[in-house]
Amino acid sequence: MDWVNIILQGVLIGGLYAMFAAGLSLIFGVMRLVNIAHGDLIVLAAYLALVVTDAFGLNPLASLIIVVPLMAIIGYALQRLVLNRTLGADLLPPLLVTFGLSIIIQNALLEIFTADSRKLQAGSIEIDSIQLGHGLAIGTLPLIQFIVAVALIAGLQVLFYRTAFGRALRATSDDPEIARVVGTDNRHVFALAMALSLAVVAIAGVFLAVRANFDPASGPARLIFGFEAVIIGGLGSLWGTLAGGVILGVAQAIGAQINPGWQVLAGHIAFLAVLALRPEGLFPKVQ
Amino acid sequence: MSEALLRAEHLDVFYGDFQALTDISLEIGRGEIVAVIGANGAGKSTLLKTIAGLIAPRRGTLRFGGRPVGGLPANEVVRRGIALVPEGRRLFSSLSVEENLLIGGQLEREGHWSLERVYELFPVLEERREAPSPSLSGGQQQMVAIGRALMSNPKLLLCDEISLGLAPIVIRDIYASLPAVLEGGTSAVIVEQDIAQALKVSCRVYCLQEGRVVLAGAAGTLTREAVAAAYFGV
Numbered sequence: 475m476d477w478v479n480i481i482l483q484g485v486l487i488g489g490l491y492a493m494f495a496a497g498l499s500l501i502f503g504v505m506r507l508v509n510i511a512h513g514d515l516i517v518l519a520a521y522l523a524l525v526v527t528d529a530f531g532l533n534p535l536a537s538l539i540i541v542v543p544l545m546a547i548i549g550y551a552l553q554r555l556v557l558n559r560t561l562g563a564d565l566l567p568p569l570l571v572t573f574g575l576s577i578i579i580q581n582a583l584l585e586i587f588t589a590d591s592r593k594l595q596a597g598s599i600e601i602d603s604i605q606l607g608h609g610l611a612i613g614t615l616p617l618i619q620f621i622v623a624v625a626l627i628a629g630l631q632v633l634f635y636r637t638a639f640g641r642a643l644r645a646t647s648d649d650p651e652i653a654r655v656v657g658t659d660n661r662h663v664f665a666l667a668m669a670l671s672l673a674v675v676a677i678a679g680v681f682l683a684v685r686a687n688f689d690p691a692s693g694p695a696r697l698i699f700g701f702e703a704v705i706i707g708g709l710g711s712l713w714g715t716l717a718g719g720v721i722l723g724v725a726q727a728i729g730a731q732i733n734p735g736w737q738v739l740a741g742h743i744a745f746l747a748v749l750a751l752r753p754e755g756l757f758p759k760v761q
Numbered sequence: 762m763s764e765a766l767l768r769a770e771h772l773d774v775f776y777g778d779f780q781a782l783t784d785i786s787l788e789i790g791r792g793e794i795v796a797v798i799g800a801n802g803a804g805k806s807t808l809l810k811t812i813a814g815l816i817a818p819r820r821g822t823l824r825f826g827g828r829p830v831g832g833l834p835a836n837e838v839v840r841r842g843i844a845l846v847p848e849g850r851r852l853f854s855s856l857s858v859e860e861n862l863l864i865g866g867q868l869e870r871e872g873h874w875s876l877e878r879v880y881e882l883f884p885v886l887e888e889r890r891e892a893p894s895p896s897l898s899g900g901q902q903q904m905v906a907i908g909r910a911l912m913s914n915p916k917l918l919l920c921d922e923i924s925l926g927l928a929p930i931v932i933r934d935i936y937a938s939l940p941a942v943l944e945g946g947t948s949a950v951i952v953e954q955d956i957a958q959a960l961k962v963s964c965r966v967y968c969l970q971e972g973r974v975v976l977a978g979a980a981g982t983l984t985r986e987a988v989a990a991a992y993f994g995v
Contacts, residue, residue: 638863638864638867641856641860641863641864641867642864642867644853644855644856644860645853645856645864647855648853648854648855648856649851649853649854651815651835651851652847652851652853653853654814654815654834654835654836655813655815655835655836655839655844655845655847656839656864656865656867656909656913657836657839657840657867657868657913658836658864658867659834659836660836
């Protein structure tokens with residue numbers, strides 16, 4: 475029963491990793507931009523939530539009402555004013571610029587909030603749990619987190635494949651030049667995609683901040699988890715990204731059970747195993 | 762021809778340091794079909810891309826319906842009523858047939874064309890509306906590319922080598938649909954390697970050679986010899 479419990483907890487944390495990954499994979503899919511600052515933007519969202527909860531005395535989950543639109547606006551402006559200028563045939567300029575952005579965000583956060591690790595207090599919901607019987611229990615918060623992750627992936631799926639905006643995103647991803655010929659303003663579409671990505675980041679950041687301590691240097695590790703979930707799941711597949719997050723979460727939970735020091739290592743090993751045996755990921759987009 | 766729909770004057774177009782078009786002046790009248798012919802590398806596609814807004818001319822003016830369009834981005838040019846059927850079809854590969862058509866109509870310009878009208882013109886596309894666009898035959902893909910351009914209800918349709926890579930019988934079908942395509946007074950520029958085909962459907966012809974207009978005239982008045990001379994530069 476111990477193992478069932480471990481796997482269950484791993485699955486639930488996998489939802490968080492899928493949230494880290496979804497925004498990352500969205501941006502790469504639409505504009506071939508590898509956003510190295512993605513993890514730091516997650517941490518930035520966590521700090522924004524911290525400021526909002528302190529200022530208004532809100533529950534962290536309620537702070538999403540402010541943090542999500544705020545991050546979306548930051549995303550739109552970031553893409554429009556900075557990242558659009560780096561896009562072209564060469565993948566390197568956006569990579570370097572987001573790398574620089576990552577350093578700037580980390581140091582700005584360090585300057586403003588110091589290196590102290592922080593955490594958001596969500597109240598009793600953090601320790602509430604649901605008894606499943608047979609000694610199994612799942613935390614209310616991880617469950618909410620997982621449900622939000624699934625809803626988010628489902629929402630993105632609908633947006634991508636059932637709406638005019640999703641059509642424009644896919645068309646721009648297929649052939650940016652012809653997308654312009656049929657009347658798509660690519661700069662605007664890219665900016666909206668980044669706004670969407672950072673809205674997802676905001677949700678991921680708040681859940682991260684409620685679940686664990688964070689500090690200005692927490693970003694890069696979140697970026698790695700996000701990358702790993704995307705690669706395990708297969709590029710271009712949203713449900714695959716969720717599966718990738720779950721596999722990563724379960725691997726980490728199993729690793730931690732064997733030896734507490736092996737948690738992160740086990741995740742990396744699962745990632746490397748997928749990369750070695752099935753480099754296209756487990757659920758690549760069939761096209 | 763003060764009524765010209767499109768008027769280009771002294772266009773110079775460059776790719777970096779390479780000059781692709783030199784001193785191009787031409788006019789397209791309302792409801793007119795104009796063929797642009799020439800050998801490979803003569804600058805035909807460059808001319809269409811320039812008109813469509815994918816390349817900005819370095820010098821010269823480009824006016825559409827009396828308003829300057831030279832240097833406008835492609836997504837603005839299509840909003841004014843110029844649609845391009847690009848060389849090689851260039852369908853959006855992750856979109857279905859119907860989605861390709863719908864995205865062509867995303868600007869919701871008023872006019873004759875709608876999804877239903879495009880399906881009337883090319884019934885086979887309605888049968889395959891849910892199919893991923895890469896699964897279609899070359900001729901069907903070309904129909905989607907034409908339909909996608911029509912969905913923007915253009916006043917001027919630019920067709921770049923729509924016969925390229927298609928079987929002769931398919932080419933015949935595509936060209937047979939052209940009168941219906943241009944129903945409602947749409948003008949067209951047809952770029953073709955197949956001179957006979959181009960001359961058959963067009964009112965007037967421009968022949969390009971090494972980026973310059975070397976011959977222009979009404980389709981009926983040009984002799985084969987004059988066209989051949991202009992085409993090959995002999």
